[in-house]
Amino acid sequence: VLWLIALVLQTTTVGNSADLRARFEADAAHPRLILMLSPT
Amino acid sequence: VSTVQSEVLAKIPSKDLRAYFVWLPILKNDDLAAARASAARFPDPRITHFWDGDKALGWALGELLKLPSREQGHAHGVAWDAYLLYAPGVHWKKTPPMPTFWMHQLWGADELAPLLDGAKFREQVETVVKKK
Numbered sequence: 001v002l003w004l005i006a007l008v009l010q011t012t013t014v015g016n017s018a019d020l021r022a023r024f025e026a027d028a029a030h031p032r033l034i035l036m037l038s039p040t
Numbered sequence: 041v042s043t044v045q046s047e048v049l050a051k052i053p054s055k056d057l058r059a060y061f062v063w064l065p066i067l068k069n070d071d072l073a074a075a076r077a078s079a080a081r082f083p084d085p086r087i088t089h090f091w092d093g094d095k096a097l098g099w100a101l102g103e104l105l106k107l108p109s110r111e112q113g114h115a116h117g118v119a120w121d122a123y124l125l126y127a128p129g130v131h132w133k134k135t136p137p138m139p140t141f142w143m144h145q146l147w148g149a150d151e152l153a154p155l156l157d158g159a160k161f162r163e164q165v166e167t168v169v170k171k172k
Binding site: 012027 | 067069080092093128
C-alpha cells in the first residue's frame, strides 16, 4: 500500500503558478475554475 | 476544496470544464511536499495543479478581488480559500481577469462575494458549461 501511495505522489505533477497564465489562455475556449487552496 | 470536488466536479462530468488547483503556503505546514500530497487526492484529468510558493498569484488575485488586508504594510489580502469561475472567452492580459463568478470562505469578505456553497457554485458552473 505504501508503495502505491508513493507512486501516486510521484506521478502527480504540480507546476509553477507562473505558468498558469499560459495554460489559462490555451484553454480560453473552455469554462475554467481557479481554486486558491492551502494544502494542509 | 472537498466541497468543490464532491458538489461541482463530481456532479458535472463535462470534459469541457478545466480546473486549476493553485496551492499556496498559508498555514504553518504548507510547502511544496504538502501541495504534492494534497494534489494526489484529486486525480481528475480535468484538474491541473500549481504551486504558488511566493504567493504572487495569491497577492494579484487578492488585489483584483479587493480582499481585506490581514498584514501591516499590505493594502489588500491574499486570495486563498477562494473559488473562481471563468466563462469561455475571458482572457488573461497583464493581470488576472475578474472572474465571471466567485465564492470564498474568507473572514471579512462577505460583502464582496458569497460564502462558498457547493450547490450554488455548481449552478453557476452548470450555467456557464451549458452556454458554451
